[in-house]
Amino acid sequence: MEAPVCLELYKKMKTKETNTLIEQIISFLKEYSTVHKLISQNHIEFTIDKSILAIASEHITKEPELNASLITITATDERELNNSYVIYAVFSLRKINHLLTLKATIDKSNPSYPAISTKITYANWHEREIHDLFGIIPEGIELSPLILHRDWHPGKNFPMRRDFPKDKEVPITDHELEFQEPHGEGLHQIAVGPIHAGIIEPGHLRFSALGEEIHKFDVQLFYTHKGIEKMLEGKTIIEALTLAEHTCGMCSYSHSTAFCIAIESLGNISIPPRALFIRTLCLELERLGSHMADLFSICSAGGFGFASVHAARLREIIMRSIYKLTGSRFFRGLNIIGGLQKNIPDKVLDSLAQQLLLFKSDFKELEKLILSTDSLLDRLELTGFLSDEQAISLGLVGPGARGSGINIDVRRDNPYLAYKRYKINVPVYTTGDALARTQVRIDEVNESLRLIKELIEDLPDGEVLTEQKSYSQYTPALGIIESPKGELVHWVMLDKENKIFRHHIRSASYINWRGVAQATMGKNIIPDGPLVNKSFNLCYACVDR
Amino acid sequence: MLDILKMWITKGDFTETPPNIRDLDINNWQKDLSRINNLDKKIKNALSRSLAVRHLDLGSCNAEEAELIALSNPFYDISRFGIEFTASPRHADVLAVTGPVTRHLKIAMERTYNAMPNPKIVIAIGDGACNGSIYEKTYACLGRVDQFLPVDFYIPGDPPTPEEIIKGFLVCKMFLANKEEKKWIRKMDS
Numbered sequence: 001m002e003a004p005v006c007l008e009l010y011k012k013m014k015t016k017e018t019n020t021l022i023e024q025i026i027s028f029l030k031e032y033s034t035v036h037k038l039i040s041q042n043h044i045e046f047t048i049d050k051s052i053l054a055i056a057s058e059h060i061t062k063e064p065e066l067n068a069s070l071i072t073i074t075a076t077d078e079r080e081l082n083n084s085y086v087i088y089a090v091f092s093l094r095k096i097n098h099l100l101t102l103k104a105t106i107d108k109s110n111p112s113y114p115a116i117s118t119k120i121t122y123a124n125w126h127e128r129e130i131h132d133l134f135g136i137i138p139e140g141i142e143l144s145p146l147i148l149h150r151d152w153h154p155g156k157n158f159p160m161r162r163d164f165p166k167d168k169e170v171p172i173t174d175h176e177l178e179f180q181e182p183h184g185e186g187l188h189q190i191a192v193g194p195i196h197a198g199i200i201e202p203g204h205l206r207f208s209a210l211g212e213e214i215h216k217f218d219v220q221l222f223y224t225h226k227g228i229e230k231m232l233e234g235k236t237i238i239e240a241l242t243l244a245e246h247t248c249g250m251c252s253y254s255h256s257t258a259f260c261i262a263i264e265s266l267g268n269i270s271i272p273p274r275a276l277f278i279r280t281l282c283l284e285l286e287r288l289g290s291h292m293a294d295l296f297s298i299c300s301a302g303g304f305g306f307a308s309v310h311a312a313r314l315r316e317i318i319m320r321s322i323y324k325l326t327g328s329r330f331f332r333g334l335n336i337i338g339g340l341q342k343n344i345p346d347k348v349l350d351s352l353a354q355q356l357l358l359f360k361s362d363f364k365e366l367e368k369l370i371l372s373t374d375s376l377l378d379r380l381e382l383t384g385f386l387s388d389e390q391a392i393s394l395g396l397v398g399p400g401a402r403g404s405g406i407n408i409d410v411r412r413d414n415p416y417l418a419y420k421r422y423k424i425n426v427p428v429y430t431t432g433d434a435l436a437r438t439q440v441r442i443d444e445v446n447e448s449l450r451l452i453k454e455l456i457e458d459l460p461d462g463e464v465l466t467e468q469k470s471y472s473q474y475t476p477a478l479g480i481i482e483s484p485k486g487e488l489v490h491w492v493m494l495d496k497e498n499k500i501f502r503h504h505i506r507s508a509s510y511i512n513w514r515g516v517a518q519a520t521m522g523k524n525i526i527p528d529g530p531l532v533n534k535s536f537n538l539c540y541a542c543v544d545r
Numbered sequence: 546m547l548d549i550l551k552m553w554i555t556k557g558d559f560t561e562t563p564p565n566i567r568d569l570d571i572n573n574w575q576k577d578l579s580r581i582n583n584l585d586k587k588i589k590n591a592l593s594r595s596l597a598v599r600h601l602d603l604g605s606c607n608a609e610e611a612e613l614i615a616l617s618n619p620f621y622d623i624s625r626f627g628i629e630f631t632a633s634p635r636h637a638d639v640l641a642v643t644g645p646v647t648r649h650l651k652i653a654m655e656r657t658y659n660a661m662p663n664p665k666i667v668i669a670i671g672d673g674a675c676n677g678s679i680y681e682k683t684y685a686c687l688g689r690v691d692q693f694l695p696v697d698f699y700i701p702g703d704p705p706t707p708e709e710i711i712k713g714f715l716v717c718k719m720f721l722a723n724k725e726e727k728k729w730i731r732k733m734d735s
Contacts, residue, residue, distance in 0.1 A: 148685075149649050159684045167682045172651055194653050197632035199600045199613045202650060223649045224604040227683035242679055249608025249704065293611065312618035319615065329706060330608050541607045 024065065025093075025100065032056045039475060040265050043099040050104040050113040053089065057102060058119035060091055067095040069395060071480070072489050073116060073126040074504040075134045077162045079108050081474070085136055088476060089116060089123075090491070094413045099478060112137035122395035125510065133160035133229075144178075147222050151175045159230055166230060179218045182208045187215060190526065194223045201540035209526055217520040217529075221513065224544040232503040237263055237337060237471075240500050244490065245332060247505060248542040250293065253286045253331035254483035255505070258490040261416060262479030263337050266494060267471040275339035275464040280418040281349075281455045282322075282331055283481070284448045289318040290484030291441045291448075294399075297534040298438055299370065302379040307369045314362055321355050324348060339465035346459070353456045360449050367442050380435035384519040384532030387432055391515065398486020399444070400512045400536050403437035405430035410482035421458075422451060434535035471498055485509050485538060507542035595627040596718060598668075599637035601657055603690065605644025608704040609671040613641070621707045628714050634660040639717070642694070643704075644673040645680045646687045658694055668698045668717060670710060675699045 025044075026036065032055075035047040048056055060068050071090045078086050085106045092099055106113055115138030117123040127138040128146040135158035137143070145152065148159075151173040158164060181189075187210055194202035202223040208216035228247055232240050244259040245252050257279055264271065271279075292315035299308035319329050325344055326334045334341055370376060386396075391404035401408055409426040411419045427443035429436035471494055479490040486508030495501040520532045600613055616623040617630075631637045634657045646654060658665065669690050672678035677688040690696055698720075700713035 157684075164684070166684075168684055170648075170684060172648060174652055194650065195601060195634075195657055199610055199630060201602050201605075201607055201610060202653065223653070224602065224644065224647055225649060225685045226604055226645065226647055226680055227685040228680075230683045231681045231686075246606050246679060249606045249611055252606075252608065293614075296614075309619060312615070313620070316615060316618050316620045323706075329612075330704070332703060539607055541605070544604075 029056065029060075032059075039101070040477070042097060043101065043478065045101040045103055045476075047103045047105075050087070050106055053087065053102060053104045054114045054116045054119045057089055057091075057116045057123075060100065060102075061120055065095075066093050068093045068100070070116075070120055070123055071099075071487070072491060072504065072506040073123055073130065074491050074502070074506075075130045075136055075160075076493065076502045077134060077160065078105075080162065084108055085111055085134060087113060087130070087136070088491070090478065090489075092414065092480070094408065097414050099480075101476065106136060111135060112139055114138070115140045117141050120395075121393060122511070122514070125514070126506075132158075134158055135161065147225055149175070149220075149222070150178060159227060162233070166233070177204060177206075177220055179206050179220075182216050184210070184215075186210055192529075194220075203540055205529070207520075207526060207529060212525040212527075214520055214524050214526060214529065217517050219513065219517055221540065222544045224541055226545065228545045229503055229505065232500050235500050237494075237498065237500070240503060241335065241337065242333075244503070244505070245335070247545060248507070248539050249330055250290055250539055251286070251483045251485065251488065251507070251542060253282050253334070254481055254488050255490070256331070256335040257283060257417075258479035258481045258483075258488050259492065259503075260335050260337055260479070261481065262477040262490045262492040263471065265479070266475060266477040266492070267337070267469050269338050269466055269469060271339045271466055272463045273460045274343070274462045276418045277455055277459050278340060278344055278464065279335070281452055281459075282326070282334065283417070284452050284455070285318065285322055285325070286331065287448050287484045288445060288452075289315055289322065291445050292318060294441055294484075294534075294537040295366070295370070295438070297537050298380075298434070298531070299376065301531045301534040302376045304370075304373060304376040307366060307373070307376070310366050310369065314359065314366065317355070317359055317362075321352055325352060336465070338468050339463075341465075343464045349456050349459065353453065356449060356452060363445060363449075370438065370442070377435065379528075379531060380438060380535075381433060383434040383524060383528050384437075384535055385433050385522045386515060386519045388430070390518055391432070394514050394518060395511055396486075396515045397511050398482075398484075398508045399437050399440045400486065400515045402426065402428050402440045403535075404432040408487075410480055410487050414480060416481055418455065422454065424451075434531060437535045473498070474501065483508055485542070486512060505542075505545055507539065509538035509540075509542040512536055512538055513543060594718075594722075595629070596639050596714065597629055597631045597637050598639045598641050598714075599631050599634045599657070599661070601634075601640055601642045601654065603642055603644045603650050603654055603674065604647035604686065605671060605673050609643035609673070612704050612707050612710060613643075613670070615707050616710060621711060623711060623714070626711070626715065626718075628718075634658075635662065637661055638664075639666045639668055640694075641668045641670050642674050642690050642696075643670045645677045646690055646693055648685045648687060651687065651693070654693065666698070666717070666721075667694050667696045668700060668713065669696045670700045670713070671704045672701055675701045678703065 029046055032048045032052050037045045039045050068091045071092050073089045076086045087104045089102045115127050117127050118140045130136050131143050132147045157170055190207040193204040204220040206218040207214055232243055245256040247255045292311050296308050296311035323329045386404045388405040391401050391406050407428045412424040412426055425447055427440050429439050473494050473496050477492050481488055488508055489506040491504040493501045516536050669675045674690045680686050682688050698717050700710055702709050
């Protein structure tokens with residue numbers, strides 16, 4: 001689409017203020033590219049040459065007026081279409097609720113491009129993932145294996161290339177993990193995992209300690225990597241929805257909603273208002289459940305058994321109300337493209353409101369207990385400190401970022417579903433320690449309780465499912481929502497038979513793991529390690545996929 | 546309709562009666578498990594009163610983990626049945642595995658299993674471990690657990706609710722004790 005046409009479309013849709021900003025974007029990206037395409041109402045795509053990808057990305061994120069941040073980088077193997085790989089770098093312009101994609105084609109004979117992470121450091125994992133799975137080389141960064149472990153022997157096997165058979169096995173060899181070993185007098189290493197002592201997911205943690213103090217912290221993740229993105233290839237939309245839902249248990253509903261939002265934007269489906277409200281309500285319920293689990297973990301890692309049992313009890317109450325509401329303790333099977341599988345009667349929702357009133361008074365007790373017990377506060381204060389500068393340079397999201405004074409929340413910045421109609425108060429704490437992250441969660445629970453109450457009061461009547469229409473093909477679509485752990489992104493592209501061509505999942509935990517590593521390396525002692533980890537309480541299943 | 550009636554009359558009813566735990570012939574069931582010798586039987590009989598469980602995640606979607614954690618909350622309080630979660634496989638009688646086996650965890654799985662003292666009981670919890678669930682076989686996902694470990698008990702579900710998991714553990718205990726403990730079953734039914 002030509003620039004003038006593009007602008008005119010915007011003028012119809014946006015306010016004056018936004019228009020001038022979009023004009024600015026187009027004018028300053030003009031030196032890089034003249035080809036733009038309007039993908040959806042608030043998503044613009046620029047096709048640029050691969051050599052200037054990094055420079056343009058830096059330009060966008062450094063522009064103070066845009067307040068832009070890099071959401072994800074993903075690659076597609078489009079060799080069967082146009083003999084090339086394609087890199088998509090997606091930016092969120094938080095100030096004006098807009099998305100911007102930079103698209104660069106990479107010739108198949110020379111699959112390499114100058115790495116974006118030389119300019120934006122937190123893109124490092126994205127680009128190493130692209131190298132592992134597609135064999136595209138981002139030039140200028142160290143390419144140690146990330147997703148595939150060291151016994152994979154990269155070189156010929158790139159699993160996400162479309163000509164790699166789905167069930168091809170690569171032999172497993174017993175290998176040592178490689179970490180940069182610190183040198184110095186009195187330094188010793190403590191290896192933890194991949195099988196941990198508690199009931200948690202697998203991951204290898206390596207502490208280098210000087211006496212008690214943690215000197216260096218390394219982590220080897222992706223033990224539960226199942227290749228879900230490869231499984232999703234060639235699946236129909238309904239099959240893909242079930243798989244997306246099974247990416248993670250704790251954030252199950254967030255994943256299915258993000259996927260639905262992406263597909264619905266491709267089909268221009270507007271779902272009925274009642275479905276909108278119920279989806280929003282379920283997302284908030286999931287947040288309540290997840291935050292109670294987080295508080296349980298924080299209290300038990302802090303050695304405060306009474307409060308942790310209290311939190312576990314409250315979590316079970318939420319899980320049981322979810323079961324009453326949807327017939328599954330993890331919202332499985334509730335979402336479908338175009339709305340909901342089944343309507344939830346008003347009677348059930350009223351009893352939920354009653355239940356939550358009791359929950360609220362119980363939660364007040366827990367809140368008082370956590371914030372007034374000196375032994376726990378002593379563990380939490382100044383533990384796992386992360387400054388706002390560090391958090392920005394790591395691109396953190398969710399409660400981890402809000403505990404370090406970064407004021408972001410997708411529900412408020414890029415509102416979706418019924419969040420557009422409500423004012424969301426975002427709790428922000430600037431102390432940056434484990435206590436701040438705990439306080440953020442406590443405040444968010446109270447905010448969610450308020451939202452659920454208002455949602456039930458304002459709930460409209462009517463249908464919960466619309467008919468499905470046709471979908472646009474080979475067009476990238478994004479579903480971005482605020483999962484309990486932070487910003488969650490589903491990037492979907494359909495092929496000509498309306499099957500999944502490429503589906504990329506970037507969870508909040510994927511971003512925040514680097515925050516955990518950084519926070520652990522502050523002035524902490526070894527027993528604080530689990531507490532710092534639990535103060536973020538990230539999913540491994542979300543990260544590994 | 547006539548065809549169906551004819552088939553029904555000539556061939557009989559195909560519907561199986563659901564298994565009732567109370568009517569199971571335990572001695573016959575034990576014969577099938579040739580692995581269990583007499584000494585094992587005695588040890589297992591002793592174990593049946595207290596199970597030390599080691600949880601092993603082989604690539605699940607953490608829903609099963611959430612439910613296993615929920616077992617220790619005041620609603621379920623699994624320790625009243627004499628079931629405890631241990632920190633190390635060396636202290637465990639039972640290995641509770643969840644999720645389809647991933648490529649990266651295969652070696653860890655073998656090491657964990659080998660570290661357990663004999664006799665080893667393996668329980669597969671959740672659809673992922675029991676039958677691979679909806680996860681297709683890929684370069685990184687190898688599928689159901691019983692391809693690699695001898696699984697003794699299956700607790701299916703997506704994920705199984707805490708009640709179902711407790712029921713599974715109790716049935717496991719009952720079989721190990723080699724006698725029917727009807728009072729537990731009555732408790733679970735009510």
